[in-house]
Amino acid sequence: xxxxxxxxxxxxxxxxxxxxxxxxxxxxxxxxxxxxxxxxxxxxxxxxxxxxxxxxxxxxxxxxxxxxxxxxxxxxxxxxxxxxxxxxxxxxxxxxxx
Amino acid sequence: xxxxxxxxxxxxxxxxxxxxxxxxxxxxxxxxxxxxxxxxxxxxxxxxxxxxxxxxxxxxxxxxxxxxxxxxxxxxxxxxxxxxxxxxxxxxxxxxxxxxxxxxxxxxxxxxxxxxxxxxxxxxxxxxxxxxxxx
Numbered sequence: 001x002x003x004x005x006x007x008x009x010x011x012x013x014x015x016x017x018x019x020x021x022x023x024x025x026x027x028x029x030x031x032x033x034x035x036x037x038x039x040x041x042x043x044x045x046x047x048x049x050x051x052x053x054x055x056x057x058x059x060x061x062x063x064x065x066x067x068x069x070x071x072x073x074x075x076x077x078x079x080x081x082x083x084x085x086x087x088x089x090x091x092x093x094x095x096x097x098x
Numbered sequence: 099x100x101x102x103x104x105x106x107x108x109x110x111x112x113x114x115x116x117x118x119x120x121x122x123x124x125x126x127x128x129x130x131x132x133x134x135x136x137x138x139x140x141x142x143x144x145x146x147x148x149x150x151x152x153x154x155x156x157x158x159x160x161x162x163x164x165x166x167x168x169x170x171x172x173x174x175x176x177x178x179x180x181x182x183x184x185x186x187x188x189x190x191x192x193x194x195x196x197x198x199x200x201x202x203x204x205x206x207x208x209x210x211x212x213x214x215x216x217x218x219x220x221x222x223x224x225x226x227x228x229x230x231x232x233x
Binding site for chain 1: 156199
């Protein structure tokens with residue numbers, strides 16, 4: 001389930017990047033890369049696990065769903081930290097000058 | 099168990115390569131005008147973001163599943179001698195394909211972008227002309 005939720009997040013982040021492109025003020029490209037990197041890795045993980053163990057391809061249960069939302073939130077958190085540190089709008093400068 | 103260690107190793111190497119490439123480009127930048135198709139530091143930056151992004155997310159997943167802990171030896175499989183061999187096997191069977199897949203996707207991206215950049219350059223510039231006629 002976390003694979004599906006991350007893939008969905010990757011698609012949404014890519015759409016947001018494309019809407020704003022070629023400008024990338026809010027670093028949506030970074031958010032896309034974070035989610036796509038994880039999506040590719042989990043795709044390989046799922047395919048390998050499925051071919052080796054023949055188990056369920058998508059784990060659909062509460063634990064897997066909670067993990068899915070957690071990783072999506074974590075990706076957002078990392079992106080937000082980078083955004084705050086780089087401060088493309090110069091908000092910190094303006095706030096601290098007051 | 100620890101499959102994300104292979105992409106982590108690759109990410110460390112590519113990050114160093116990107117830093118070196120960036121320095122070289124900055125040096126060369128003073129001598130020639132900026133050519134976006136030679137900006138390898140930017141291209142490597144995409145690979146780094148894909149790798150580091152995947153690694154941090156997978157690390158969280160491993161913490162969730164109790165395979166990674168914040169205290170030494172960090173990998174729970176290392177506590178039990180019998181678990182070390184399966185862990186190494188998982189690193190090889192899962193980690194290497196993961197790193198290769200991300201690199202292949204990145205390579206496809208770079209080839210696509212380079213081809214698009216080349217196609218854009220090859221198209222001759224056409225001057226806009228006013229056309230008479232119509233109602």
